[in-house]
Amino acid sequence: MKLALLSLVSAASLLAADKNWPEFRGPRGDGVSTATRLPLNWSEHRNVAWKTAIHDKGWSSPVIHGDQVWVTTATDDGRRLYAVCLDRTSGRVIHDVLVFEAEQPALWKRYNSYASPTPAIEKGRLYVSFGEAGTACLDTRTGKKLWERRDLKCNHFRGAGSSPILHGGVLYLNFDGSDRQFIVALDAKTGATRWQQNRSIDYKDLGPEGKPEADGDLRKAFATCGLTTVDGIPHLVSQGAKAVYGLDARDGHELWRVEERTSHSAGTRPVIGHGLVFVPSGWSQGQTLAIRPGGRGSVLDANAEAPLTQGVQLAWKSKRGTPKKPSLTLVGDLLFGIEDGGVANCWEALSGKLVWSERLGGNYSASPLATRDRLYCFSESGNTVVIAADRTFRRLADNPLDTGCMASPAAAGEALWVRTQTHLYRLEERP
Numbered sequence: 001m002k003l004a005l006l007s008l009v010s011a012a013s014l015l016a017a018d019k020n021w022p023e024f025r026g027p028r029g030d031g032v033s034t035a036t037r038l039p040l041n042w043s044e045h046r047n048v049a050w051k052t053a054i055h056d057k058g059w060s061s062p063v064i065h066g067d068q069v070w071v072t073t074a075t076d077d078g079r080r081l082y083a084v085c086l087d088r089t090s091g092r093v094i095h096d097v098l099v100f101e102a103e104q105p106a107l108w109k110r111y112n113s114y115a116s117p118t119p120a121i122e123k124g125r126l127y128v129s130f131g132e133a134g135t136a137c138l139d140t141r142t143g144k145k146l147w148e149r150r151d152l153k154c155n156h157f158r159g160a161g162s163s164p165i166l167h168g169g170v171l172y173l174n175f176d177g178s179d180r181q182f183i184v185a186l187d188a189k190t191g192a193t194r195w196q197q198n199r200s201i202d203y204k205d206l207g208p209e210g211k212p213e214a215d216g217d218l219r220k221a222f223a224t225c226g227l228t229t230v231d232g233i234p235h236l237v238s239q240g241a242k243a244v245y246g247l248d249a250r251d252g253h254e255l256w257r258v259e260e261r262t263s264h265s266a267g268t269r270p271v272i273g274h275g276l277v278f279v280p281s282g283w284s285q286g287q288t289l290a291i292r293p294g295g296r297g298s299v300l301d302a303n304a305e306a307p308l309t310q311g312v313q314l315a316w317k318s319k320r321g322t323p324k325k326p327s328l329t330l331v332g333d334l335l336f337g338i339e340d341g342g343v344a345n346c347w348e349a350l351s352g353k354l355v356w357s358e359r360l361g362g363n364y365s366a367s368p369l370a371t372r373d374r375l376y377c378f379s380e381s382g383n384t385v386v387i388a389a390d391r392t393f394r395r396l397a398d399n400p401l402d403t404g405c406m407a408s409p410a411a412a413g414e415a416l417w418v419r420t421q422t423h424l425y426r427l428e429e430r431p
Contacts, residue, residue: 002035004027004416005345006137006366007348008087009378012078012086013212015349016260016412018033018034018035018110019038019064019412019413020062020064020065020066020167020409020412020415021062021064021379021411022065022075022121022122022359023063023119023120023121023164023165024061024118024120024163024165024224024269024408024428025061025165025269025327025367025408026225026410026411029165029224029226029227029269030257030271030273030329030330030370031043031271031280031362031368031369031370031408032274032329032330032331032370032371033328033369033411033412034363034369034371034372035371035411035412035414036340036371036414036418037209037374037414037429038371038374038411038415038428039415039416039428039429040313040374040396040397041333041397041399042349042384042399042427043399043400043401044054044400044401044402046414047287047420047427047430048239048426048427048429048430049091049415049426049427049428050090050426051225051423051424051425051426052086052091052092052093052423052424053072053133053422053423054071054084054191054419054422054424055073055074055082055096056073056074056075056080056115056365057073057074057075057113057114057115057243057407057421058071058072058073058074058113058114058115058116059113059115059116059365060072060073060083060115060116060117060119060163060340060407060419061117061118061119061163061407061408061409061419062120062121062407062409062410062417062419062424063119063346063410064088064333064410064412064417065121065122065140066088066098066123066263067087067088067089068085068087068088068094068117068121068140069085069086069087069088069417069424070083070084070085070086070121070140071083071084071086071119071407071419071424072084072099072115072117072118072128072130073115073308074113074114074115074130075114075327076100076369077114078107078114078133079101079102079103079104079131080098080100080101081099081100081101081102081105081115081130081133081134081139082097082098082099082115082135083095083097083098083099083126083128084096084097084138085097085126085143086218086235086424087261087273087291088426089429091424091426093360095143096212097138097145098168099128099130099134099136099145100130100133100134100136100148101149102133102134103129105156105157105296105353106134106166107159108158108159108259108368111158111325111365112158112159112160112161112222112422113159113406114130114133114159114160115130116159116160116222117129117130117131117160117161117162117163117164117238117271118159118163118166118408119163119164119407120159120163120164120165120171121140122166122188123140124139124140124141124162124395125138125139125188126138127164127171127188127251127336129160129162129163129173129371130160131154131156131160131161131162131175132152132154132155132156132160132352133150133157133160133382134148134149134150134179135149135152135164135171135186135191135317136145136147136148136149136309137188137191139200139276139290140308140421141317146189147191148236149186149191149215152173152175152184153175153180153278154176154177154178154179154180154181154182154388155178155179155180155216155218156177156220156401157177157178157217157219158217158220158222158265158315160222161222161223161267162174162175162176162221162222162224162225163224163269164225165224165225165227166188166247167227169187169188169189169192170185170187170188171185171186171187171188171419172184172185172186172225172227172236172238173186173225174221174223174224174225174238174240174393174401175240176219176220176221176223176240177216177219177327178215178216178220179219180198181198181199181220181221181240181241182196182197182198182199182378183196183197183199183238183245183247183252183254184196184197184380185236185249185252187274188408190400191279191305193260194224194419195251195252196252196321197247197252197254199240199243199245199251199362200243200245200254201218201240201241201242201257201259201357203215203241204220204243208261209303210211216324217264217265217283218241218242218264218265218282219241219264220241220264221238221240221241221264221265221266221267221282222265222266222267222365223236223238223239223266223267223268223269223270224268224384225238225270225374226238226270226271226272226277226278227394228248228293230246230255230293230294230316230331231294232250233255234248234249234250234253234292235247235248235249235255236248236249237270237272237277238307239266239268239270239279239280241265241266242259242260242261242263242264242282243257243258243259243260244257244258244277244279244281244289244291245258246293246312247398249289253429254297255293255295255296255298255312256290256293256294256295256297256298256299256300257298257299257300257312258291258300258302258314259299259300259301259302260281260282260286260287260289261282261283261301261303261305261311261315262265262281262284262285262286263281263282263283263286263287264282264284265282265283266279266280266281266282266285267324267325268280268284268323268325268326268328268367269281269327269367271327271328271329272330273329273349274333274347274349274350275292275400276290276291276292277290277292277293278291278328278330279291279328279336279350280292280322280323280324280327280328281301281322283322283324285319285321286318286322286324287302287318287322288317288318288319288321288322288328288337288347288352288362289313289314289317290314290315290316290317290349290352291304291313291314291315292312292313292314293312294311294312294313295310295311295312296311298310298311298312299312300312300313300314302314302317303332307350308406315350315352316352317352318347318352318354320354320357321337321339321343321354322339323337323338323340323364324340324363325340325341325365325367326338326339326340326364326365326366326367326368326408327367327368327373327408329368329369329370330349330377331368331370331372331389332349332368332372333348333349333350334347334349334355334390334391335347335348335349336368336370336375336389338360338364338368339364340363340364340365341363341364342360342362342363342379342398343357343358343359343360343362344357344358344360344375344377344387344393345357345373345393346393353404355391356393356413358395359389359392360377360379360381360385360395361379361383361385362379362380362381362385363379363380363381364379365380365405366378366379366382366405366406366407366408366409366420367391367408368410369409369416370389370408371411372389373387373388373390374386374387374388374389374396375387375388375389376409376416377411378404378405378408378418379405380402380403380404380405382401382402382403382404382405382420383398383399383400383401383404384397384401384405385397385398386398386399386424387406397403401418401420401425402420402422403419403420403421403422404422405418405420405421405423405424407419407420411430414428415427415428416431
């Protein structure tokens with residue numbers, strides 16, 4: 001069995017990936033930057049190229065292409081949903097587009113915003129999603145709306161959190177509500193549905209049918225898809241409530257499923273490497289899973305003690321140190337995770353052996369950003385802890401900003417783009 005990330009392999013495209021940050025967790029979807037000169041230290045008065053206030057509230061990450069940086073934001077009641085474009089060099093606002101006006105349900109404001117899904121961007125086009133409130137494509141030059149979809153509905157219950165990802169002219173999105181749970185693939189050019197697939201797990205252990213509000217947390221999820229190939233078949237790795245799915249990215253056909261019924265409300269993006277898919281299973285009794293994908297129609301219970309069978313397999317699992325909101329990060333043969341409560345953990349990626357576990361302090365919602373030798377951890381209080389991406393724990397720097405991060409950062413060129421609860425920063429080494 002062969003597994004590989006779906007990525008562009010030419011030298012030119014790798015160079016372009018260094019310059020741009022096109023979607024949630026970057027060009028490879030793993031939060032790893034190929035930059036070699038990202039700043040180690042900063043503060044409000046050091047290594048800040050620019051700082052621009054972003055109106056209203058949003059926890060989406062910035063995306064970057066060419067000379068533009070885009071974020072989404074929304075009014076506190078969610079009735080007005082925006083996409084904001086800034087000039088990459090100066091931080092000046094170029095476009096402030098009212099994308100949708102919507103009636104919104106009450107939000108779980110401690111953990112979410114009405115603009116939490118991160119956009120996806122390519123040359124000339126920005127793709128924004130606000131969950132069931134609407135998905136749209138904007139012309140990046142003019143800010144004009146090229147197409148929109150407002151018919152993809154579910155009861156998000158706690159608000160939307162799944163970000164769209166873009167590959168090969170197709171936009172992939174998760175919709176996991178308390179009432180409906182499905183994955184959809186849209187034609188990026190037109191917005192038309194290529195395919196739509198309902199979640200296959202039956203939720204039979206969640207109580208009586210017809211009352212989704214009674215167990216909404218156990219049915220919904222906030223996770224973002226990943227892409228890989230297995231034996232030449234393009235796989236969409238999509239996590240919902242109580243299961244991780246492998247779908248044929250071409251038609252949505254389910255290839256395999258790993259069930260984890262003790263957890264719920266998964267909210268991360270899977271990390272893929274070494275022939276494995278690494279993913280935290282979610283809230284409650286969550287655990288970190290290392291899945292070896294494969295087979296057609298195979299289903300695995302992550303908590304069963306039965307021996308490995310043909311098809312999808314579990315390489316290892318760990319109940320210690322599993323994050324709920326921050327995604328995992330793979331650097332070389334080491335897997336890193338930041339617990340929401342501020343404990344950093346390092347595992348051997350192939351074996352699952354815990355290498356070290358250290359307390360950073362603070363609380364974390366943003367996913368870490370890594371280079372080949374550093375891990376940047378952005379806290380809700382405003383402090384960023386930089387540690388060595390190594391088998392030996394070393395704390396390299398603490399960098400305070402005025403307000404904290406709920407959004408995951410971006411890196412492009414030799415700069416970091418950090419979105420706090422009030423501002424977007426461009427951070428880089430400066431004389």
